[in-house]
Amino acid sequence: AQKVTQAQTEIxxxxxxxxxxxxxxxxxDTTYYLFWYKQPPSGELVFLIxxxxxxxxxxxxxxxxxxxxxxxxxxxxxxTASQVVDSAVYFCALSGGGTSYGKLTFGxxxxxxxxx
Amino acid sequence: xxxxxxxxxxxxxxxxxxxSIKCEQNLGHDTMYWxxxxxxxxxxxxxxxxxxxxxxxxxxPNRFSPKSPDKAHLNLHINSLELGDSAVYFCASSPYTGxxxxxxxFGPGTRLTVL
Numbered sequence: 001a002q003k004v005t006q007a008q009t010e011i012x013x014x015x016x017x018x019x020x021x022x023x024x025x026x027x028x029d030t031t032y033y034l035f036w037y038k039q040p041p042s043g044e045l046v047f048l049i050x051x052x053x054x055x056x057x058x059x060x061x062x063x064x065x066x067x068x069x070x071x072x073x074x075x076x077x078x079x080t081a082s083q084v085v086d087s088a089v090y091f092c093a094l095s096g097g098g099t100s101y102g103k104l105t106f107g108x109x110x111x112x113x114x115x116x
Numbered sequence: 117x118x119x120x121x122x123x124x125x126x127x128x129x130x131x132x133x134x135x136s137i138k139c140e141q142n143l144g145h146d147t148m149y150w151x152x153x154x155x156x157x158x159x160x161x162x163x164x165x166x167x168x169x170x171x172x173x174x175x176x177p178n179r180f181s182p183k184s185p186d187k188a189h190l191n192l193h194i195n196s197l198e199l200g201d202s203a204v205y206f207c208a209s210s211p212y213t214g215x216x217x218x219x220x221x222f223g224p225g226t227r228l229t230v231l
Contacts, residue, residue: 035219037222039157043204043224043225043227044222044223044224044225045206045208045222045225046222047219047220047221047222050219089157091159093159095218102147102164102171102172102218103149103161103164103172103174104151104159104161104220106158106159106160108156108157108158109157109158109159
């Protein structure tokens, strides 16, 4: 069975602070993909990043960066110099093989509030 | 211009009624999905279709029936609505065959409220 855990239910920061959202996953698959999605207050789900299990290189996109560590089964997401517009629910998700083939298993989500 | 669209955006209905939610994607994707997001924001897959064929059917009551008239459309019909069906329902689509590599793109969601 696959599982994604986002232990931080809610995080509150002040604008310009850096913030890291944790994601820990469990899977028996050797090949799998990890994702982050953002759900702003307007409610839609916005795709942010996809990472495959064979690529442990960290990725940076503007103020966003992702740290994938297979040894600790973690795929953490850092926002540098946070802005009010970053306020949203962030979901980590896992796509694997076997009976989970083709479906996303989501974590519980982390509510990020950035105060001005 | 919209990639994945859903109608209606809001749906308020009485217990026992039958309702449908429509989903369309113009991305040329082969696979479409329905997810349910409960009041605690937890997202769980319900169904997926690849080229009009059902490929994932999670443990969902028989009152929920997906229908895919073509690969660009996946509708969700719900019979005998219950209070517990109140949730946000998201449609998504992905390219290829619904494999683990595919990025899923989501519609705006339909908020269903059963009174």
